[in-house]
Amino acid sequence: xxxxxxxxxxxxxxxxxxxxxxxxxxxxxxxxxxxxxxxxxxxxxxxxxxxxxxxxxxxxxxxxxxxxxxxxxxxxxxxxxxxxxxxxxxxxxxxxxxxxxxxxxxxxxxxxxxxxxxxxxxxxxxxxxxxxxxxxxxxxxxxxxxxxxxxxxxxxxxxxxxxxxxxxxxxxxxxxxxxxxxxxxxxxxxxxxxxxxxxxxxxxxxxxxxxxxxxxxxxxxxxxxxxxxxxxxxxxxxxxxxxxxxxxxxxxxxxxxxxxxxxxxxxxxxxxxxxxxxxxxxxxxxxxxxxxxxxxxxxxxxxxxxxxxxxxxxxxxxxxxxxxxxxxxxxxxxxxxxxxxxxxxxxxxxxxxxxxxxxxxxxxxxxxxxxxxxxxxxxxxxxxxxxxxxxxxxxxxxxxxxxxxxxxxxxxxxxxxxxxxxxxxxxxxxxxxxxxxxxxxxx
Amino acid sequence: xxxxxxxxxxxxxxxxxxxxxxxxxxxxxxxxxxxxxxxxxxxxxxxxxxxxxxxxxxxxxxxxxxxxxxxxxxxxxxxxxxxxxxxxxxxxxxxxxxxxxxxxxxxxxxxxxxxxxxxxxxxxxxxxxxxxxxxxxxxxxxxxxxxxxxxxxxxxxxxxxxxxxxxxxxxxxxxxxxxxxxxxxxxxxxxxxxxxxxxxxxxxxxxxxxxxxxxxxxxxxxxxxxxxxxxxxxxxxxxxxxxxxxxxxxxxxxxxxxxxxxxxxxxxxxxxxxxxxxxxxxxxxxxxxxxxxxxxxxxxxxxxxxxxxxxxxxxxxxxxxxxxxxxxxxxxxxxxxxxxxxxxxxxxxxxxxxxxxxxxxxxxxxxxxxxxxxxxxxxxxxxxxxxxxxxxxxxxxxxxxxxxxxxxxxxxxxxxxxxxxxxxxxxxxxxxxxxxxxxxxxx
Numbered sequence: 001x002x003x004x005x006x007x008x009x010x011x012x013x014x015x016x017x018x019x020x021x022x023x024x025x026x027x028x029x030x031x032x033x034x035x036x037x038x039x040x041x042x043x044x045x046x047x048x049x050x051x052x053x054x055x056x057x058x059x060x061x062x063x064x065x066x067x068x069x070x071x072x073x074x075x076x077x078x079x080x081x082x083x084x085x086x087x088x089x090x091x092x093x094x095x096x097x098x099x100x101x102x103x104x105x106x107x108x109x110x111x112x113x114x115x116x117x118x119x120x121x122x123x124x125x126x127x128x129x130x131x132x133x134x135x136x137x138x139x140x141x142x143x144x145x146x147x148x149x150x151x152x153x154x155x156x157x158x159x160x161x162x163x164x165x166x167x168x169x170x171x172x173x174x175x176x177x178x179x180x181x182x183x184x185x186x187x188x189x190x191x192x193x194x195x196x197x198x199x200x201x202x203x204x205x206x207x208x209x210x211x212x213x214x215x216x217x218x219x220x221x222x223x224x225x226x227x228x229x230x231x232x233x234x235x236x237x238x239x240x241x242x243x244x245x246x247x248x249x250x251x252x253x254x255x256x257x258x259x260x261x262x263x264x265x266x267x268x269x270x271x272x273x274x275x276x277x278x279x280x281x282x283x284x285x286x287x288x289x290x291x292x293x294x295x296x297x298x299x300x301x302x303x304x305x306x307x308x309x310x311x312x313x314x315x316x317x318x319x320x321x322x323x324x325x326x327x328x329x330x331x332x333x334x335x336x337x338x339x340x341x342x343x344x345x346x347x348x349x350x351x352x353x354x355x356x357x358x359x360x361x362x363x364x365x366x367x368x369x370x371x372x373x374x375x376x377x378x379x380x381x382x383x384x385x386x387x388x389x390x391x392x393x394x395x396x397x398x399x400x401x402x403x404x405x406x407x408x409x410x411x412x413x414x415x416x417x418x419x420x421x422x423x424x425x426x427x428x429x430x431x432x433x434x435x436x437x438x439x440x441x442x443x
Numbered sequence: 444x445x446x447x448x449x450x451x452x453x454x455x456x457x458x459x460x461x462x463x464x465x466x467x468x469x470x471x472x473x474x475x476x477x478x479x480x481x482x483x484x485x486x487x488x489x490x491x492x493x494x495x496x497x498x499x500x501x502x503x504x505x506x507x508x509x510x511x512x513x514x515x516x517x518x519x520x521x522x523x524x525x526x527x528x529x530x531x532x533x534x535x536x537x538x539x540x541x542x543x544x545x546x547x548x549x550x551x552x553x554x555x556x557x558x559x560x561x562x563x564x565x566x567x568x569x570x571x572x573x574x575x576x577x578x579x580x581x582x583x584x585x586x587x588x589x590x591x592x593x594x595x596x597x598x599x600x601x602x603x604x605x606x607x608x609x610x611x612x613x614x615x616x617x618x619x620x621x622x623x624x625x626x627x628x629x630x631x632x633x634x635x636x637x638x639x640x641x642x643x644x645x646x647x648x649x650x651x652x653x654x655x656x657x658x659x660x661x662x663x664x665x666x667x668x669x670x671x672x673x674x675x676x677x678x679x680x681x682x683x684x685x686x687x688x689x690x691x692x693x694x695x696x697x698x699x700x701x702x703x704x705x706x707x708x709x710x711x712x713x714x715x716x717x718x719x720x721x722x723x724x725x726x727x728x729x730x731x732x733x734x735x736x737x738x739x740x741x742x743x744x745x746x747x748x749x750x751x752x753x754x755x756x757x758x759x760x761x762x763x764x765x766x767x768x769x770x771x772x773x774x775x776x777x778x779x780x781x782x783x784x785x786x787x788x789x790x791x792x793x794x795x796x797x798x799x800x801x802x803x804x805x806x807x808x809x810x811x812x813x814x815x816x817x818x819x820x821x822x823x824x825x826x827x828x829x830x831x832x833x834x835x836x837x838x839x840x841x842x843x844x845x846x847x848x849x850x851x852x853x854x855x856x857x858x859x860x861x862x863x864x865x866x867x868x869x870x871x872x873x874x875x876x877x878x879x880x881x882x883x884x885x886x
Contacts, residue, residue, distance in 0.1 A: 020742075020743065020744030020745065020746070021742075021743065021744070022743070079746060080740070080742060080744075080746050082740065082742065082746075083643065086642060086643070086751075144744060144745065145745075171648070185647060187647070187747070189745050189747070196708075196710045196711070197708045197709050197710050198708065198709025198710075199529060199709070199857060199860045199861055199862065200526065200529075200859070200860040200861060201708055201859075201860060202830065202858050202859040202860065203730070203732045203734060203758055203760070203859075204628060204630070204760060204828070204829045204830030204831055205614070205725065205828070205829050205830055205854070205858065205859075206704070206707075206708055206725060206829070207725060207730040207732050207758075207760055207829060208715050208716065208724035208725045208728050208729075208730040208760070208829065209704055209708070209713055209714075209715050209721035209722075209724045209725050210704075210708050210710045210713060210714055210715070211710065211712075211714035212732050212733055214664075214733040214734075214735070214736050214755075215664060215665075215667070215668070215732070215733050217661070217736075218660070218661035218662075218664035218665050218733065218736070219661075219664070219665040221657075221658060221661035221662070221665075222658075222661050222662040222664075222665035224658070225658070229654075261649070261652055261653075264649075265639075265640045265641065265644055265649055265652070265653050266640050266641025266642070267639045267640050267641075267653045267654065267785060267786075268639070268784060268785060268786065268787060269654075269784045269785045270652055270653060270785065271652075271653055271654035271783065271785035272651050272652050272653070273651065278652035279652075281651035281652045282648065282649060282650060282651045282652045285651050286651075287646070287650040287651040289646045289650050289655050289658070289747075289749060290655055290657040290658050290661065290738075290739065291646060291657075291739050291740050291745065291746060291747055291748055291749070291750075292657070292738065292739030292740035292741045292746070292748075292750070293657050293660075293661070293736055293737065293738050293739060293741075293753065294736065294737050294738075294741040295733075295735065295736050295737075296733065296734050296735030296736060296756070297523070297525065297734050297735035297756060298735045298736075298737040298754075298756075299463075299464075299523060299525065299735075300463065300464070300465070301463030301464070301523075301587060302463065302587065302588070302632050302734065302756060302758070302793050302794065303463070303522060303523050303525075303734060303735070303756075303859070304630070304632070304732075304734055304758050304859065305734055305735075305859055305860065306732055306734070307734075307735070308529075310736065311741075312657075313739070313740060313741075313745060313746075315646055315650075315745070315747050317646070317647060317650055317651070340714065341711060341712045342710060342711060342712045342713065342714035343710075343711065344711060350745050351745065385647070385648070386647045386648050386649070386650060386651065387645065387647030387648055388647055411648070414642060415645045415648065416643070416644075416645040416646075416746065416747065416748055417642045417643040417644060417645065417748065418642055418643060419642065
């Protein structure tokens with residue numbers, strides 16, 4: 001336990017760096033500058049690099065041509081905090097309780113990226129320098145789909161040349177279990193808006209004669225799945241690679257099962273596509289989820305209106321080899337086909353990202369697994385994950401390198417949810433992991 | 444045109460007397476007191492009578508036992524104003540343009556009840572007294588289902604004894620067409636809440652393994668109707684009285700048709716139960732409408748969560764002889780039957796009211812129709828309406844009398860919607876109608 005490290009983490013967590021909210025633009029810049037100052041104090045060359053959106057924090061040690069170069073990627077932006085009422089303490093006033101720090105961004109991704117930063121600081125303090133060339137790229141738009149990162153990578157391709165990339169933004173299957181993630185789901189986001197009447201209508205005067213936009217939207221959402229949880233959008237599954245038997249066997253042996261997923265989520269019963277366990281459903285099967293819905297009167301009391309419009313924010317998680325553009329087209333065709341002529345339908349496409357799959361038996365993959373075993377001294381879990389880190393595909397495309405995913409989040413860290421948290425045990429393990437990783441990759 | 448009358452109307456409309464919103468409690472009281480002062484100035488006995496909710500304004504002239512007694516009922520409370528952004532000018536800053544006054548409550552019900560008040564004021568000024576005994580009962584909880592009015596009527600049964608009741612809170616089928624309404628729909632309101640996870644979940648980490656409360660709610664809503672707009676809740680139609688042939692014939696001759704309903708609502712196409720015209724659907728067929736829905740992230744941008752809960756506010760319009768308690772039970776059974784075990788379901792029942800049907804050929808009905816013809820000098824329309832005024836059944840049950848519905852709202856007055864308005868022509872006609880009505884009823 002290092003009080004100075006913890007103090008750094010708490011400072012970092014205090015910035016309300018919500019990238020999706022325009023009002024937080026100043027907080028984003030202040031957060032990037034704080035990070036830049038920390039890195040400069042370690043002796044690294046630092047640039048707060050502007051983009052068309054939020055700035056990228058870029059840092060490197062003195063590179064020597066005979067050494068390998070690793071890029072460590074992370075992000076300093078965080079998810080919004082709603083529903084704010086469900087937080088036990090304010091999301092940007094970090095609280096430490098029973099060895100766990102609670103704050104928005106604690107696990108996703110400030111705690112994990114800061115562990116890398118502090119690991120490097122320890123190495124520099126102890127050894128005078130790092131065992132290989134390091135590029136640290138910490139962006140501010142991961143939670144909104146990294147809209148300007150590709151452009152940035154292309155523009156800086158030469159100075160960002162590296163042999164491999166490491167990211168700690170994924171999870172561990174259970175406490176103290178070193179976890180190497182070799183696959184991620186992709187994502188497609190869509191906003192659907194159904195409108196009908198020119199204005200809100202009195203549901204007594206006009207109810208029965210016009211289509212209710214909320215009802216039409218609900219009926220459209222209900223067409224996405226069959227009663228058994230399988231997506232029934234035509235063409236949606238065309239490019240899905242079936243789950244391999246060796247994966248099903250390996251995952252069945254992991255210290256996580258359906259009962260544990262039910263405990264973690266708190267649902268009265270699990271639900272999902274038939275024929276798959278809960279982790280198979282989340283790691284290797286695609287989804288169609290409504291992330292938000294709104295329409296009509298939501299206040300206290302009653303208001304008997306037929307709303308002029310209603311909207312739903314949807315996201316689809318993709319698995320290899322589904323492609324975002326194909327899925328997007330299938331979803332748009334599906335909604336248009338099912339929408340009745342009594343309403344107007346508007347479909348707006350948001351950010352998207354491809355699914356990812358890498359070979360865990362590559363030389364760098366094996367080096368990362370050695371670093372994980374050294375840090376945790378325990379059996380290693382080889383997994384995929386349900387979340388999306390679209391930029392791993394961008395890295396592959398633009399820089400031509402694979403990404404190592406060495407996550408430190410626990411399943412109940414509540415990323416994206418109220419009371420997000422990160423165990424200090426994992427934070428300190430991350431600081432050790434960084435040092436082991438740089439040694440193994442540099443060896 | 445009477446500038447003093449208009450000035451009174453504008454003063455009345457300035458009170459933001461939104462009964463459903465606790466923050467407007469003070470405005471409610473001030474509005475009631477303003478009304479009381481107006482009535483006292485006319486020489487009436489006035490009481491601002493407290494209830495467990497908002498006060499009732501009660502006024503009467505000097506009663507004489509040999510005369511008939513008419514009660515005129517109205518309400519000084521109004522609907523909420525959302526969506527506020529769609530108002531051209533602020534809802535509580537009345538604006539007069541091209542002979543139309545725009546404000547929340549202009550038509551529902553302040554314009555119409557004030558026309559009665561000013562009609563009586565004119566009679567008193569001209570004749571010294573009214574031609575029969577009048578009780579004026581103006582409540583402040585109509586828009587929230589009159590939760591305390593029945594108790595009030597029971598407690599005051601003796602002093603509220605009357606021969607007939609008149610209400611102007613319904614509509615005219617078209618401008619200048621005197622309209623007598625002999626039927627109303629009833630209402631049942633329900634709030635449905637679906638919850639699952641203990642907290643909002645990351646839709647990448649857990650998506651696919653748990654039921655999404657928004658999706659489940661949407662699928663429940665989608666079970667209410669078949670594809671042709673017919674309600675398919677078991678037992679829902681059990682007590683529905685079919686529309687009579689004389690009504691279909693009479694309504695087919697009215698100066699309002701499907702094209703006009705489409706124009707009024709602005710929908711791209713009408714939609715409703717097969718086999719009925721738009722006015723038949725709204726006046727004589729029951730409905731199931733979602734008045735509002737909410738769940739998950741509704742802000743700007745994206746947030747890839749599975750919400751812990753979602754809710755919908757529903758209202759069902761009933762026709763004779765459907766009974767609210769039976770419909771409520773059928774709806775609750777329906778939702779429970781269709782809800783999967785992967786979520787929790789909570790159903791909260793709100794206000795309700797029975798449908799109403801009276802005989803247009805009764806002596807008082809014919810007197811009211813004579814007053815309407817005298818006022819408008821035009822063919823009279825005999826209609827039902829789609830809205831609900833539950834207290835007409837309460838009047839019948841507690842006071843034992845029928846209610847005459849002589850409405851002055853036009854179909855595009857936008858009751859309950861942004862830019863609610865009332866033509867001054869109708870306001871002045873209402874002042875004349877009151878005088879003709881009291882004469883015909885007193886004769």
